[in-house]
Amino acid sequence: GAGVSQSPSNKVTEKGKDVELRCDPISGHTALYWYRQSLGQGLEFLIYFQGNSAPDKSGLPSDRFSAERTGGSVSTLTIQRTQQEDSAVYLCASAGGYEQYFGPGTRLTVT
């Protein structure tokens, strides 16, 4: 079956622009996570959706970051007014139980 997919694979944007990153989880998985992976900080949790519950946004680094999950499936992570420190790989994972299945990530480069 299909795994977690993310698009785009790579994104280069200019400082100050907004970007949207997409995640298609495994069908039927109720949990969806966004993580950020950067050289200096390692892997950091951003946001967690579980079913119809209010998302856990405790990892979002600033109010420039937001995420939605429509219909309990696809999720979009939006970064407004991008800064150079936002350059990183953004990983999405979905889970139906204890195991989180990760997508290949989106590499974001802010110039």
Place this chain on the structure above:
Amino acid sequence: AQTVTQSQPEMSVQEAETVTLSCTYDTSESNYYLFWYKQPPSRQMILVIRQEAYKQQNATENRFSVNFQKAAKSFSLKISDSQLGDTAMYFCAFPVSGGSQGNLIFGKGTKLSVKP
């Protein structure tokens, strides 16, 4: 605070030999799972092995096994008969809220190179 420490940024091993990656953690939770994830150059994180903290028996998955010392909060990964395809970053992780689910806290990773 919940923490995960991987003290070996890089390691190398000869093909067919055994290597052990270390991980220590800190949590106030009493029931939790621990995980080792592998990230090859393709970037896709893959679960290697999990350990349930309430189980005393160390988990084993084919060539991968763990040495879990709950009192010491230590969770090392042993790879036997190393193969070239084991070359990757390895991350130790556990759910920050305990249990088996929820967002994970990760160590900084160990970069493992398997040499022919």
